[in-house]
């Protein structure tokens with residue numbers, strides 16, 4: 001046996017050893033972060049990966065065409081799921097970043113998995129469900145190619161276990177990635193201390209929702225933000241009212257000023273919305289033209305919002321307002337939890353729960369998910385991706401019992417970096 005074959009033999013032995021020890025190795029040998037993107041955008045993600053490595057997290061970037069070649073499945077989404085699971089199970093992956101936007105019909109940079117849900121308007125076939133990618137099971141128990149059917153696929157649906165953080169950064173170009181990476185580096189190295197870190201503003205443009213929005217803070221988030229500064233920016237009440245209650249209107253100009261003042265690091269935006277914006281007071285709408293007025297460099301808030309369609313990242317029409325907030329250079333937001341479609345109040349028993357929401361402020365599934373996101377993220381010092389996944393873990397039992405909650409867990413995606421702290 002020659003020297004070369006001896007070397008090959010010992011290398012083989014070594015790789016077998018590494019493979020078998022894979023799960024026991026320290027995190028430096030694991031892929032802490034798995035980032036999935038297209039072949040074209042891989043290079044643009046390298047500075048992001050370098051930054052994460054500097055802060056002690058190992059990163060593996062894998063492209064969708066490598067995944068398409070390396071895994072077996074009926075479509076690219078199933079192959080992505082298998083790839084993600086392999087990394088979680090064998091390489092110790094703790095965060096999964098879907099590094100690109102999606103388009104209808106399994107297209108886009110990192111296509112989403114559409115799941116089917118029956119809503120009050122009939123069948124809705126296309127709820128983009130990023131948690132599918134964490135699932136050990138394939139969400140199509142009856143094998144009909146329709147995913148996530150509440151009854152027929154129940155055996156193959158699994159919700160996040162909270163151990164792996166997941167998020168999608170819905171970028172389209174190398175410029176988007178560079179702008180977003182700058183914001184991540186700023187967030188992790190120059191996070192404003194003091195009032196920005198300790199402030200949360202709840203905006204509410206729908207009087208019928210005041211009750212549950214109040215209780216989100218009073219009964220929950222206030223418990224983990226003990227010295228936190230709360231502001232309620234409701235149509236009929238703000239801390240900035242002068243002569244009479246509500247005379248400081250909840251409109252785009254005032255919201256832009258509030259973000260530019262760099263004094264609030266956490267927002268919950270409650271009210272109606274469309275793909276292009278948040279509906280505010282007096283039929284005004286916060287849109288891309290307002291984002292152009294943002295100058296909140298180095299003070300990027302995290303936002304949760306229940307407003308319909310604001311998280312509709314997977315549409316042919318692009319960008320959604322949340323995408324504009326994330327892609328904005330030197331301005332906007334760092335992470336957003338938003339509904340991709342109607343964002344309706346989800347209840348297990350709507351008949352009795354809905355009146356309770358109106359009367360006592362009982363929180364619906366959407367408001368509860370976002371409240372849990374803040375509670376866990378702040379209280380347990382989690383990253384955004386971990387906080388949202390753990391919120392969903394908490395609601396799993398209800399999702400198994402109720403098609404409404406099943407939809408709730410599917411339609412609320414994290415847009416933004418899942419590896420950053422909710423409260424640095």
Ligand SMILES: [Ca+2]
Pocket residue numbers: 139140141142143144145146147148149152153
């Ligand atoms: Ca099915």
Ligand SMILES: [Ca+2]
Pocket residue numbers: 101102170312313314315317318319320323
């Ligand atoms: Ca999009």
